[in-house]
Amino acid sequence: MDPASFTRIGPVIWRIEPTGAMRVPVIIFADEELIRGMDERVGEQARNVATLPGIVSASFAMPDAHWGYGFPIGGVAAFDPEEGGVVSAGGVGFDISCGVRTMLASLSVKDILPVQEALADSLFRQIPVGIGSRGKITLDDAGMDAMLLGGARWAAEQGWGEERDLERIEEGGCMDCARPDFVSDRAKDRQRREMGTLGSGNHYLEVQAVAQIFDEKAAAAYGLRPDGVVVTIHCGSRGLGHQIGSEFLKEMASTASQAGIILPDRELACAPIKSELGERYLGAMRAGINCALANREILGHFSRRVFAEYFPGESLELLFDVSHNTCKLETHEVDGKRRELFVHRKGATRSLGAGNPSLPRVFHAVGQPVLIGGSMGTSSYVLAGEPTSEEAFSSACHGAGRAMSRHAALKQWSGRQIVDELAARGILVRSPSSRGVAEEAPGAYKDVEAVVLAAEQAGLARRVARMRPLICIKG
Amino acid sequence: MSATGQVSRFGWEHFHHDADIGVRGWGRSIAEAFEQAAMGLTRIVTFSPIAADTQVDVECHQSDLELLFVDWLDAVICEMATRKMLFGCFAVGTDGRTLKGALSGEPIDVARHAPACEPKGATLTALKVTRDGDGIWCAQCVIDV
Incomplete structure (x- = not known):
């Protein structure tokens, strides 16, 4: 996008004034280079979101924003049900509650290196990954409903997780x-x-090494130390979430006009929060969130089992588990008034600052961990939520964001080439699909460091630690 | 390696999207365009040959042609995911509101098919079902992967 088409209101804050059907402005958090790298359709989609009924304050785009469907990926928007606000299936995404969890090993990098190959192979064997893989768990109807109600708590009760994880x-x-x-x-x-x-x-x-600490106090509170080892998992609600998203997207698209909603683009399909369809979607979407929370808890459990084979007594304590595709009812202060709002985060992470009453007790003093995924060959980050992120309904970025399409990546790299190049850098990749690895080449992603720096400069979240990959299990 | 499957006046291709993949099918009828787009959907997953060993039937109903196209691709995605199968041959019959489709394929063989990314659902982004001046139908949308 051309930065000249925005009003710059700070080094990393850009604004589009409301015009036409827009009810609120668009606010984009990014440096000039990131803005230039964004597709024109990011601005177009953010402007379209600003036209939706009941939107409050602004339509926000995070530093990793890219072209999505309906909402931009990296989009944040809050809606007031008392002002005709809407809920949008596209504003949550198909992978409901996709998110990241990071678990802390008591190990150092020197403990991993002698077993790095074997550990990579064991994780690849034990973690079902890629298309066609089957889980080790089959749910009957009663088990399915219990999982959809209980989330990670259900997983822990079934023995596929730990009770102590839940507060994190x-x-x-x-x-x-x-x-x-x-x-x-x-x-x-x-x-x-x-x-x-x-x-x-x-x-x-x-499996990642803690490569750099930026904030020693927060790092200590999070249990991160130089040269330490963590396990990070990025996934979501799997087929269940995808199916919920698909079904409600079509239903919302075909009924929006009957609900009196004028959509600038059909892909913004939504329903009034206070409607039968809106309530039905919210109920199903929340079940999808529980599916994702349960799924990541189970994957964490499988990871613990593998680590215990190599390092008896290693418990991989959970640092935090946070989603980045959700719509949640939250209380926010807008123009000095506390309001109950439905906050959509599509490819954006909640980023509660220190002292926020919604924070888990263990993070009250430093703020919520904001887990930022990199790509196979680049760094990942742990950030800490800042109170100033309340400007964007306590939200921050979620990852690097793609800079190149899958098709273009496939033309530029082969999977074998990527695996070999990363192995030479000490990063072991295990994947059932060479083409999948090529499509996910690190070079196909934006510079994650620029993204997190922009988030920090914008006051959304501050850098706590940078991690570099040692082992990557990829679908 | 090709990301198109064009033969004369029918075929499929992938088109650009930042994070996901667009699929476009075209043919001499709506049904043929839908069938070709489904082939493009399968080619998101694998470029390997797929045996037509097993047939699965699906039925879709929607209020308009574009949503019917999305529903058709969603039906294929759901059958792929639930049955752990890949489909390489499609037969569609439609009146524009109702669609009956036959998908022929085989169980996923990870070693042979080396499946890449998993389609999650068909989106309404870049969604179009159109007919050009030569009477060729085109059906397209972005697939979330």
Whole structure:
């Protein structure tokens, strides 16, 4: 995008004034280079979101924003149900509650290196990954509904997780007001054998080394130390979430006009929060959130089992588990008034600052961990939420964001080439798909360091630690 | 390696999207364009040959042609995911509101098919079902992967 088409209101804050049907402005957090790298359609989509009924304050785009469907990926928007506000299936995304969890090993990099190859192979064998993989868990109807109600709490009760993890998962590991009865049989069938599977595309499990500490106090509070080792998992609600998203997207698209909603683009399909369809979607979507929380808890459990084989007694304590594709009812202060709003974060992470009453007790003093995924060959970051992120409804970025399409990446790299290049740098990649690795080449992503720096300069979240990959299990 | 499957006046291709992949199918009828787009969908996953060993039937109903196209691709994605299969041959019959489709394929063989990324769902982004001046139908949308 051309920076000249925006009003610059700070070094990393840009604004589009409301025009036409826009009800609020657009605010984009990015440096000039990131703005230039964004597709024109990011601005167009953010402007379209600004036209939706009941939107409050602004339509926001994070530093990693890129062209999505309906909402930009990296988009944040809050809606007031008392002002005709809407909920949008496209504003949450198909991979409902896709997110990241990071677990802390008590090990150092020197402990990993002698077993790095074997550990990579064991993780690849034990973690179901890629298309066609089958989970080790099959759910019957009662088990499915219990999982959709209980989330990570259910997983821990079943023995596929730990009770002590729950306080370090958003919503205490269990999203309230989930309605399994609003989830279709087809969605449940799609999930029946997918619990504890990683998926494909940009989903991954990485063993990472803590390469750099930026904020010693927060790092100590989070349990991160130089040369320490962490395990990070990026995945979501698998087939169940995808099916919920698909079904409601079409239903919202075909009924929006009946609800009196004028859409600038059909892909913004949405429904009034206070409508039968809106409530049905919210109930199903919350069940999808629980599916994702349960899935990451189970994957964490599988990872612990593998680590215990190599390092007896290693418990991989959970640092945090946070989602970046959600819509949640939250209380925010807008123009001095506290309001109950439905906040959509599509490819954006909640970023609660120190002292926020919604924070888990363990993070009160330093703020919520904001987990930023890199790509196979680049760094990942742990950030800490800042109170000033409240300007954007306590939100921050979620990753690097793609700079190049999959098609273009495939033309430029081969999977073998990427695996070999990364191995030469001490990063072991295990994947069932050479083409999948090529499509996910590190060079196909934006500069994650520029993204997190912009987030820090914008006051959304501050850098705590940088991690570099040692092992990457990729779908 | 090709990302198109064009033969004369019908075929499929992938088109650019930042994070996801667009699929476009075209043919001499709506049904043929839909069938070709489904082939493009399969080619998001694998370029390997797929045996037509097993047939699965699907049925879709929507209020307009574009949503019917999205529903058709979603039906293929759902059958791929639920049955752990890949489909390489498609037969569609439609009146524009209702669609009956037959998908022929085989179980995913990870070693042979080396499946890449998993389609999550068909989106309404870049969604179009159109007919050009020569009577050729084109159906396209972005697939979330």
